[in-house]
Amino acid sequence: MLFLRSRSLAALAVLHGLCFGQAHSAATLHWPDPQLDFLEDTLYSINSIGFLTENCDPRQNTTIAAQWLRLAYHDMSTHDATDGSGGLDASMIYELDRPQNVGIGMQQSLQDFVFFRTPYVGFADMIAMGVVMGVASCGGPIIPFRGGRVDAKVAGPATVPEPQQDLASHIASFNRQGFTQAEMIALVACGHTLGGVRRDDFPLIVDEKAPDGFGDFDGTAASRTSFDNAVVLEYLNGTTTNPLVASANVTARSDLRIFSSDGNSTMHRLASSNDFSETCKALLEQMINTVPKDVKLTDVIDPLENKVGSALLYTKNGSYVLQTNLRRLSVNPNRTVTLFWKERQTQGSLCPSTGCSVSSTRVSLDPPSFLGELRGIQKLSNYKFTTQIPLNASIAKFWFEVDEKDGSAPSIVDNDDGSGFEIDQDTVLFDPSRTTIVSEGFSGVFVIVVGVKDDILNAGGADAPHLTLESFEPGTQDFIAKIETVSLQRDTTHSPADGYTFFTGNISTGATAMHVHATVGGQKFTQYVVANDFMA
Ligand code: HEM
Ligand SMILES: *[C@@H]1O[C@H](CO)[C@@H](O)[C@H](O)[C@H]1NC(C)=O
Ligand SMILES: *[C@@H]1O[C@H](CO)[C@@H](O)[C@H](O)[C@H]1NC(C)=O
Ligand SMILES: *[C@@H]1O[C@H](CO)[C@@H](O)[C@H](O)[C@H]1NC(C)=O
Ligand SMILES: *[C@@H]1O[C@H](CO)[C@@H](O)[C@H](O)[C@H]1NC(C)=O
Ligand SMILES: *[C@@H]1O[C@H](CO)[C@@H](O)[C@H](O)[C@H]1NC(C)=O
Numbered sequence: 001m002l003f004l005r006s007r008s009l010a011a012l013a014v015l016h017g018l019c020f021g022q023a024h025s026a027a028t029l030h031w032p033d034p035q036l037d038f039l040e041d042t043l044y045s046i047n048s049i050g051f052l053t054e055n056c057d058p059r060q061n062t063t064i065a066a067q068w069l070r071l072a073y074h075d076m077s078t079h080d081a082t083d084g085s086g087g088l089d090a091s092m093i094y095e096l097d098r099p100q101n102v103g104i105g106m107q108q109s110l111q112d113f114v115f116f117r118t119p120y121v122g123f124a125d126m127i128a129m130g131v132v133m134g135v136a137s138c139g140g141p142i143i144p145f146r147g148g149r150v151d152a153k154v155a156g157p158a159t160v161p162e163p164q165q166d167l168a169s170h171i172a173s174f175n176r177q178g179f180t181q182a183e184m185i186a187l188v189a190c191g192h193t194l195g196g197v198r199r200d201d202f203p204l205i206v207d208e209k210a211p212d213g214f215g216d217f218d219g220t221a222a223s224r225t226s227f228d229n230a231v232v233l234e235y236l237n238g239t240t241t242n243p244l245v246a247s248a249n250v251t252a253r254s255d256l257r258i259f260s261s262d263g264n265s266t267m268h269r270l271a272s273s274n275d276f277s278e279t280c281k282a283l284l285e286q287m288i289n290t291v292p293k294d295v296k297l298t299d300v301i302d303p304l305e306n307k308v309g310s311a312l313l314y315t316k317n318g319s320y321v322l323q324t325n326l327r328r329l330s331v332n333p334n335r336t337v338t339l340f341w342k343e344r345q346t347q348g349s350l351c352p353s354t355g356c357s358v359s360s361t362r363v364s365l366d367p368p369s370f371l372g373e374l375r376g377i378q379k380l381s382n383y384k385f386t387t388q389i390p391l392n393a394s395i396a397k398f399w400f401e402v403d404e405k406d407g408s409a410p411s412i413v414d415n416d417d418g419s420g421f422e423i424d425q426d427t428v429l430f431d432p433s434r435t436t437i438v439s440e441g442f443s444g445v446f447v448i449v450v451g452v453k454d455d456i457l458n459a460g461g462a463d464a465p466h467l468t469l470e471s472f473e474p475g476t477q478d479f480i481a482k483i484e485t486v487s488l489q490r491d492t493t494h495s496p497a498d499g500y501t502f503f504t505g506n507i508s509t510g511a512t513a514m515h516v517h518a519t520v521g522g523q524k525f526t527q528y529v530v531a532n533d534f535m536a
């Protein structure tokens with residue numbers, strides 16, 4: 001895929017008072033953390049869902065950002081603050097046929113997110129992230145993002161507010177969702193700065209004269225696709241074309257009833273664009289963080305200064321190969337990054353007490369996502385390591401030393417507990433070098449190969465080893481992820497080598513991740529592997 005970049009992003013960032021080169025969070029990743037790893041990548045590093053909306057891109061006479069924002073609000077609006085039930089939990093996948101969720105945008109948006117789920121990150125997190133991405137891409141504030149939402153297994157109550165309802169029911173409805181009346185007024189304005197009402201969906205609200213059958217919430221060409229307070233200003237100066245204010249159908253004027261419900265005082269406050277932006281940032285953050293009460297969200301996810309990639313350990317021609325990488329937010333051509341590692345078998349002590357060390361084999365400079373760019377990241381430096389490790393030494397852990405070569409002391413990049421990034425893969429290991437892809441027309445299989453260390457295998461005695469692959473496939477048709485388990489068999493094409501015996505099993509190329517589960521010699525092992533690693 002080609003990831004185009006917006007030339008206007010720098011200008012946007014300046015408009016929003018951001019400053020390039022601002023201080024980044026220096027927190028080190030707790031490793032491994034596949035949830036944080038994926039969410040941080042998707043936010044700042046890999047322009048995946050962000051790519052769809054990065055220029056506030058249009059779709060269906062509206063914008064993708066508008067569709068994503070409406071989806072998130074409708075999904076959240078099942079929340080009941082009195083008992084903490086419901087909230088942003090992707091229950092929408094079971095609620096699409098309700099009249100209150102009419103509109104092609106719902107289905108289209110879910111389709112946008114369906115591939116970006118993992119065993120650790122659900123649909124609900126992607127719906128919430130869509131708000132952060134969409135709003136920022138249209139020039140709105142950057143809303144802090146937390147992860148950890150849990151996907152519902154069933155539909156929630158049908159509690160999305162509708163235009164023909166009266167003010168009292170709207171106030172009650174927002175109260176139930178956890179918003180005061182003033183917050184309701186602002187949140188509706190923050191939502192209705194993007195997009196509009198489609199005649200196809202609401203023929204009794206939008207009349208046939210509306211261009212393209214679409215009644216924009218704010219009318220001026222420049223404000224139509226921008227997250228600004230034109231919806232407020234036009235309402236206050238009486239020029240608004242917002243169908244929910246000015247429709248000939250008086251019953252349908254829900255925005256008018258809501259906006260004027262406190263004598264316009266909230267709307268007057270939102271006439272300040274700063275106030276509008278700050279208010280929307282806070283309320284939209286509250287909206288995406290409205291989750292069922294037993295769900296615990298993560299800390300806010302900021303760009304990580306140091307990020308350790310996955311570590312693969314496998315055997316090749318009489319030695320182990322370790323592959324990993326360290327990502328840094330900034331570029332410094334003079335910087336050196338060294339990987340240190342400690343052997344598992346300490347007999348004979350191959351490594352000095354300071355550890356064995358190896359320099360990075362390759363540095364790639366990668367563009368950030370558009371949101372990463374808005375956060376002031378210009379390029380990400382990716383230091384890649386491939387190193388051989390003697391079979392009889394193996395590896396217990398590794399860490400990095402970063403020297404900026406600017407006179408400052410080199411810094412150590414270590415796991416948050418200071419004990420190194422531990423590797424527990426030499427008993428059961430996913431082997432990317434023996435794993436292959438076999439395509440069969442449009443689909444195919446990954447023929448996955450896993451090595452098991454002979455001395456542990458033999459020590460197992462009568463206990464046969466038990467190995468399975470649990471593959472994860474995003475459900476593209478019904479939005480329900482497919483998790484399948486296959487047993488691994490002795491691999492007849494790869495003979496035992498380097499002290500390992502190989503096992504194999506097939507998973508669909510539709511899988512984006514898998515767990516290798518093994519019980520060998522009475523011990524349990526698990527390794528999480530993502531699709532990029534199958535194809536390494
Ligand atoms: C009383 C509360 C609300 C009512 C009655 C209401 C009603 C509507 C209606 C009738 C549409 C047109 C949908 C279509 O044509 O398919 C719409 C669109 C939209 N609503 Fe609301 N809404 C409410 C609150 C909110 C809130 C709180 C948000 C978000 C914070 C929001 C965000 C949006 C967005 C972004 C669109 C445009 C969708 C697009 O262009 O595809 N709405 N709303
Ligand atoms: C805009 O709406 C008109 C009328 O419904 C439709 O013919 C046209 O295809 C729409 N354009 C896009 C880009 O969706
Ligand atoms: C006005 O719009 C509402 C909401 O769509 C609808 O229930 C009502 O029937 C409409 N009234 C008229 C006169 O079209
Ligand atoms: C009303 O406000 C909009 C948005 O600021 C502005 O573009 C328009 O010129 C104003 N119209 C009048 C009549 O004041
Ligand atoms: C609020 O503003 C609207 C739009 O300008 C206006 O029609 C209405 O009369 C105002 N209401 C009050 C109470 O000021
Ligand atoms: C495998 O290792 C041996 C000895 O270490 C070396 O001579 C040989 O070239 C290697 N083969 C490959 C394919 O790397």
Ligand SMILES: *[C@@H]1O[C@H](CO)[C@@H](O)[C@H](O)[C@H]1NC(C)=O
Nearest residue numbers: 331332333334335404405406
């Ligand atoms: C890299 O080192 C050279 C030579 O010491 C120095 O002139 C240059 O400013 C350094 N570059 C950076 C980005 O620190």
Ligand SMILES: *[C@@H]1O[C@H](CO)[C@@H](O)[C@H](O)[C@H]1NC(C)=O
Nearest residue numbers: 345346347348349390392393
């Ligand atoms: C590991 O193997 C190397 C030769 O490949 C040998 O020199 C070394 O002594 C061995 N170390 C141990 C602890 O067996």
Ligand SMILES: *[C@@H]1O[C@H](CO)[C@@H](O)[C@H](O)[C@H]1NC(C)=O
Nearest residue numbers: 438445446447489504505506
């Ligand atoms: C796995 O797929 C390969 C390639 O299509 C095939 O040869 C092999 O029989 C399959 N193995 C199993 C256990 O289905």
